[in-house]
Amino acid sequence: GNSVTQMEGPVTLSEEAFLTINCTYTATGYPSLFWYVQYPGEGLQLLLKATKADDKGSNKGFEATYRKETTSFHLEKGSVQVSDSAVYFCALVGGSEKLVFGKGTKLTVNP
Amino acid sequence: ETGVTQSPTHLIKTRGQQVTLRCSSQSGHNTVSWYQQALGQGPQFIFQYYREEENGRGNFPPRFSGLQFPNYSSELNVNALELDDSALYLCASSFDLSRALTGELFFGEGSRLTVL
Numbered sequence: 001g002n003s004v005t006q007m008e009g010p011v012t013l014s015e016e017a018f019l020t021i022n023c024t025y026t027a028t029g030y031p032s033l034f035w036y037v038q039y040p041g042e043g044l045q046l047l048l049k050a051t052k053a054d055d056k057g058s059n060k061g062f063e064a065t066y067r068k069e070t071t072s073f074h075l076e077k078g079s080v081q082v083s084d085s086a087v088y089f090c091a092l093v094g095g096s097e098k099l100v101f102g103k104g105t106k107l108t109v110n111p
Numbered sequence: 112e113t114g115v116t117q118s119p120t121h122l123i124k125t126r127g128q129q130v131t132l133r134c135s136s137q138s139g140h141n142t143v144s145w146y147q148q149a150l151g152q153g154p155q156f157i158f159q160y161y162r163e164e165e166n167g168r169g170n171f172p173p174r175f176s177g178l179q180f181p182n183y184s185s186e187l188n189v190n191a192l193e194l195d196d197s198a199l200y201l202c203a204s205s206f207d208l209s210r211a212l213t214g215e216l217f218f219g220e221g222s223r224l225t226v227l
Contacts, residue, residue, distance in 0.1 A: 004153075034214050043115070043218040044154070044201065051213070089153050093214040098144065098167055101153030 002027040006090045006102035013080055013109050021075040021105045023064075023090035031094025033057075033066055033073040036101070038087045047075075047088070080109045114138060115219035117202050123225045124192050132187040132222045134202030142166075142205040143185040144216060145177060149198045160185055161208045189224075197226045 007022040025031065035047040035057070048057030053068035062077045073090060090102040114137035124130050136143055142161045146154035156169035160179035174190040183204075189196055199221040205211035 032214055041220070043220040044203075044216075045218070046215065049214065091153075091214065093212065098156045098159060098169070098211075099214050099216065100156070103151070103153045 002031065002092055002094055002097050002100045004090050004092055004100055004102035006088075006105055008103075009087075009105040009107070011105060011107045013107070015082055015109055015111050016079045017109075019075070019077040019080045019084075019107070021088055021090075021107070023073045023075065023102060025071050025073065025090075025092050027071075027092055027094045029095050030068075031092040033064070034091040034093075034099070035062070035064055035073070035075050036089040036091055038089065038104070040086070044089065080107070082109045082111055085109045115202060115204050115217050117200075117219040117222050119222055120220070121223045121225075123227060125227050126192055126194060128192050128226075129188065129190045130192060130224060132189075132200050132202075132224070134185045134187070134204075134219060136183045136185070136202075136204035137217050140204035140206050140217070141183050142208050142211045143179055143183065144203045144205070144211060145185070145187050146201040146203065147171075147198045148201055148221070149195075154201055157187070159211065161211075166208065192226045194226050197224060199223050 032051045034049045037047045048059040050057040050066035056065045116135045144159040145157040148154040158168040203216035203218045
């Protein structure tokens with residue numbers, strides 16, 4: 001079945017640092033890929049998505065590019081803020097399977 | 112504000128009891144999915160309902176059951192609770208089935224269940 005592997009956390013950065021959270025996937029066919037974010041005390045929110053190879057999803061300064069050759073969808077942000085502190089989940093949907101999530105990566109940004 | 116509301120937000124049960132969790136979909140959404148998120152893990156798909164019919168089920172035993180009502184609100188029922196059922200239960204609604212199939216879900220804040 002489909003699966004997602006994302007880098008173990010927690011990740012701690014200083015404000016304005018560069019962020020990368022790695023995500024790789026295993027899936028049949030051509031899945032759609034997503035990053036969800038869970039801020040403290042809130043529900044999951046869709047951050048960005050990409051539906052085909054070489055697509056770049058972007059939102060709130062975050063970007064991720066769908067790389068079929070490396071089966072990856074790494075999340076990046078050039079300059080993180082304290083307000084970006086949250087748990088980030090990589091996810092995919094494809095074939096007959098519903099949305100499958102990675103285990104999540106907790107990000108803490110210090111002022 | 113996603114518009115998806117869940118109740119109760121927290122509850123404590125003992126092993127062997129039964130629990131019902133409730134979810135109100137975002138206005139205009141006819142598809143509801145339920146997920147279980149154990150501590151430190153990603154959400155795992157339990158089942159999905161589309162227009163009151165179950166439309167897909169994950170790897171959960173039959174003691175996990177659900178309902179969707181004509182107003183598209185939904186319930187998750189768990190019988191014979193076990194300690195491992197302790198988790199955050201998330202409800203997510205979608206505008207329609209095709210949006211759900213492409214991962215466009217709007218999540219509630221969840222119901223945190225503790226089984227003692």
